[in-house]
Amino acid sequence: VALARLQKFLPAAESLAETERRGGGRNVINEAGETVGYYLQTSPESDHLLGFSGPTNTLIVFSPEDQIVGIDILSSGDTRDHVKQILEDERFLDSFQGFSRREAAGNTSVDAVSGATLTSLAIHEGILLRLRVQEDKPLHSSLRFPDPLTIEQVRPLFESADSVEQDDHY
Numbered sequence: 001v002a003l004a005r006l007q008k009f010l011p012a013a014e015s016l017a018e019t020e021r022r023g024g025g026r027n028v029i030n031e032a033g034e035t036v037g038y039y040l041q042t043s044p045e046s047d048h049l050l051g052f053s054g055p056t057n058t059l060i061v062f063s064p065e066d067q068i069v070g071i072d073i074l075s076s077g078d079t080r081d082h083v084k085q086i087l088e089d090e091r092f093l094d095s096f097q098g099f100s101r102r103e104a105a106g107n108t109s110v111d112a113v114s115g116a117t118l119t120s121l122a123i124h125e126g127i128l129l130r131l132r133v134q135e136d137k138p139l140h141s142s143l144r145f146p147d148p149l150t151i152e153q154v155r156p157l158f159e160s161a162d163s164v165e166q167d168d169h170y
Contacts, residue, residue, distance in 0.1 A: 001016075003016065010037045013037070021038055026038060039061045041060070051120075053077070060130065071127070076119075095111060104128075148164075
């Protein structure tokens, strides 16, 4: 991650720690050699989560006290127009501001960007997944499909189905 991108959220940032933190990411260091924060990115853990047409790698920047100070999109395979809408709607990315890692990992309340709903939900889900992987807490449901699939929904497609099983890989 480019230092200039991190300085947007941590203005005193001068360098990155040479080694990764436990679970990935790096500490961000000021001129005096003190840690002024750290960052994580959602890829590769969230690469299987697709918005409208692709995954998004999201930057999550924290204060030394584990408070989120910023979220940004590093790269996206999703539709350019949807990503642009999200970047232009400061409310969505700023909605994580001030949350602790633990609070953010449990925040399933999403105010998605109108016109970019699937992309918004996939980004939010990627953040949840990354933070939960960090704390060894699996994400068991989808924000896009929060209710489990029922046999009644499956039968029109698979007439001989007797049951539906949740894939715990998610």
